[in-house]
Amino acid sequence: MFELALKLRPHIKNLRQLKKNKTAMVGLIIILFLVFVALFAPFVAPHDPYKQNLEKTLLLPCKEYPMGTDELGRCILSRIIFGTRISLQIGIIVTGLTACIGVLLGMMAGYYGGILDEIIMRIVDILLAFPGLVLALAIAGLLGPGLFNVMFALTIVGWTGYARVVRGSVLSVKEKEFVEAARAIGAGDMHILLCHILPNVVTPIIVMVTLGMGNVILAAASLSFLGLGAQPPTPEWGTMLNNGRAFMRMAPYLTTFPGMAIMITVLAFNLLGDGLRDIFL
Amino acid sequence: MLKYIARRLIFMIIVVLCVTIMTFSIIYMVPGDPAEMIAMARYGIDNLIQDNIERIRHAEGLDAPIYVQYVKWLNHVLHGDFGCSLVTGAPVLSEILTRFPATVKLAIAGMMVSLLISIPIGIISAVKQNSLIDNLSMVGTLIGVSMPNFWLGLLLIMFFSLYPGIFPVCGYGGIRYIILPAVTLGTGMAAITTRLIRSSMIEVLKEDYITTARAKGLKEKSIIVKHALKNAFIPVITVIGLQLGHLLGGTVIIETIFAWPGVGKLLVDSIFARDFSLIQGCVLFMAVVFVLVNLVVDISYMYLDPRIRYEKGAE
Numbered sequence: 241m242f243e244l245a246l247k248l249r250p251h252i253k254n255l256r257q258l259k260k261n262k263t264a265m266v267g268l269i270i271i272l273f274l275v276f277v278a279l280f281a282p283f284v285a286p287h288d289p290y291k292q293n294l295e296k297t298l299l300l301p302c303k304e305y306p307m308g309t310d311e312l313g314r315c316i317l318s319r320i321i322f323g324t325r326i327s328l329q330i331g332i333i334v335t336g337l338t339a340c341i342g343v344l345l346g347m348m349a350g351y352y353g354g355i356l357d358e359i360i361m362r363i364v365d366i367l368l369a370f371p372g373l374v375l376a377l378a379i380a381g382l383l384g385p386g387l388f389n390v391m392f393a394l395t396i397v398g399w400t401g402y403a404r405v406v407r408g409s410v411l412s413v414k415e416k417e418f419v420e421a422a423r424a425i426g427a428g429d430m431h432i433l434l435c436h437i438l439p440n441v442v443t444p445i446i447v448m449v450t451l452g453m454g455n456v457i458l459a460a461a462s463l464s465f466l467g468l469g470a471q472p473p474t475p476e477w478g479t480m481l482n483n484g485r486a487f488m489r490m491a492p493y494l495t496t497f498p499g500m501a502i503m504i505t506v507l508a509f510n511l512l513g514d515g516l517r518d519i520f521l
Numbered sequence: 522m523l524k525y526i527a528r529r530l531i532f533m534i535i536v537v538l539c540v541t542i543m544t545f546s547i548i549y550m551v552p553g554d555p556a557e558m559i560a561m562a563r564y565g566i567d568n569l570i571q572d573n574i575e576r577i578r579h580a581e582g583l584d585a586p587i588y589v590q591y592v593k594w595l596n597h598v599l600h601g602d603f604g605c606s607l608v609t610g611a612p613v614l615s616e617i618l619t620r621f622p623a624t625v626k627l628a629i630a631g632m633m634v635s636l637l638i639s640i641p642i643g644i645i646s647a648v649k650q651n652s653l654i655d656n657l658s659m660v661g662t663l664i665g666v667s668m669p670n671f672w673l674g675l676l677l678i679m680f681f682s683l684y685p686g687i688f689p690v691c692g693y694g695g696i697r698y699i700i701l702p703a704v705t706l707g708t709g710m711a712a713i714t715t716r717l718i719r720s721s722m723i724e725v726l727k728e729d730y731i732t733t734a735r736a737k738g739l740k741e742k743s744i745i746v747k748h749a750l751k752n753a754f755i756p757v758i759t760v761i762g763l764q765l766g767h768l769l770g771g772t773v774i775i776e777t778i779f780a781w782p783g784v785g786k787l788l789v790d791s792i793f794a795r796d797f798s799l800i801q802g803c804v805l806f807m808a809v810v811f812v813l814v815n816l817v818v819d820i821s822y823m824y825l826d827p828r829i830r831y832e833k834g835a836e
Contacts, residue, residue, distance in 0.1 A: 373774075377788065481675070489683050510663055
């Protein structure tokens with residue numbers, strides 16, 4: 241483990257460069273803010289996100305309800321705040337799983353080659369033969385509406401990008417002298433993969449994970465918007481947008497604010513990811 | 522060259538075969554008994570009698586082993602028979618093909634919007650790198666990439682249909698109906714294309730032959746249009762081709778918002794109706810279209826850029 245930390249040291253030096261990259265810093269600050277909001281949602285939110293108040297339905301934004309209330313008199317701001325939790329959770333879980341699966345399979349394909357490589361990369365090709373959200377949509381739709389099924393569908397579809405990139409990097413790294421040297425002193429495959437190859441392919445993974453967070457959050461919100469993800473009354477942004485559609489004429493703020501929340505979150509991850517790419521790659 | 526194309530074709534057939542396995546097995550991911558689901562879709566949840574279920578199981582051949590079912594299904598698919606919709610009973614393929622023109626129309630319109638935005642902005646920001654216009658357009662593209670397109674669609678409906686009533690809220694018909702969905706679709710794509718055109722142009726403007734052209738005393742305008750643009754566009758065309766593949770595969774969300782009767786809307790509707798054969802048909806159709814478009818893009822790329830030769834890979 242210590243060895244791994246030592247190998248990662250040059251990357252930490254790179255992080256200092258990040259401070260100079262303005263757009264990346266803006267992204268990072270927004271992300272930290274979102275994480276704070278998500279962690280302390282019960283303290284930040286002015287109201288209970290589930291509490292209905294039928295005397296105060298579809299209120300315009302005012303002092304008590306800064307973003308107004310929805311058709312059941314629930315505070316939109318509080319719902320958006322609690323929605324941060326859901327979106328970040330989905331992002332972290334799905335991105336984490338897809339990255340782990342993709343990196344693991346990509347490393348195995350690149351390192352061992354042969355039949356294993358063929359099988360893994362052909363599976364990647366098959367999954368990439370479906371355009372955009374179509375496969376995730378079909379899987380989530382057939383399994384039935386629900387957040388868990390959306391996350392499952394996005395995980396099945398999402399790991400291919402990581403596998404491709406990691407495989408490519410491993411192919412170029414594994415021929416290097418230091419790998420040769422490690423093998424000569426009798427290091428096992430596991431040791432070589434984890435301690436010698438992984439640290440050398442980690443930079444593109446960091447960039448992909450950051451950009452991936454944004455994409456996953458956007459995809460999950462899209463599926464929820466179609467009615468496949470979180471079900472009402474869950475305060476999920478996509479679900480809220482879908483609900484608000486019916487009231488677009490009377491209460492446009494029902495759709496405006498959740499949409500803005502999605503956009504800002506995704507934008508933050510894109511800003512940071514772009515900055516990291518400029519530094520690392 | 523022919524060798525490369527042949528290899529790609531064979532490879533494509535293998536991928537499509539695997540795609541059929543995947544699409545076929547999608548139904549078995551559903552928790553529960555497919556025969557029961559079909560009975561539910563066809564007769565409604567109230568008329569769920571064991572007799573009906575057994576009859577369906579037998580009639581649809583669901584009592585045979587899975588691989589037998591697959592081979593039978595594949596045989597039908599290869600003969601252009603995707604089965605019939607479980608809900609309406611209409612043949613799946615004809616249902617999809619009647620919807621496809623709407624998707625093609627929307628895809629082309631969206632692509633046109635995207636190019637109208639991205640080509641001028643991309644070129645200007647490359648030529649005037651780090652200027653105010655460049656910085657603004659780069660911020661704009663980041664926002665464009667991050668903007669959920671369903672939200673953009675709703676905002677456009679709000680600003681152009683609900684209050685002033687310039688365009689219809691949704692539906693299918695003349696040119697007035699296509700403008701909002703096309704703009705929604707186009708702006709999202711334009712964000713990606715603009716960045717690409719910009720970086721590709723910047724790359725090309727550094728080349729020696731541009732310096733030569735400048736040294737010859739050619740006008741800046743003709744350098745950009747005649748020398749730089751042509752070469753900068755080669756990678757751009759690939760991405761545009763890939764985007765077109767995605768679009769033809771169905772712009773699911775935008776078609777749903779604007780009630781645009783394309784293949785994407787058909788897929789979403791069939792998912793909610795739990796119409797399995799229609800879902801299978803749509804997914805398979807989209808995948809095949811996508812793979813075909815990608816193949817065409819790859820081959821045309823080779824014609825466009827004589828520097829690329831795939832022979833090495835073919836041996």
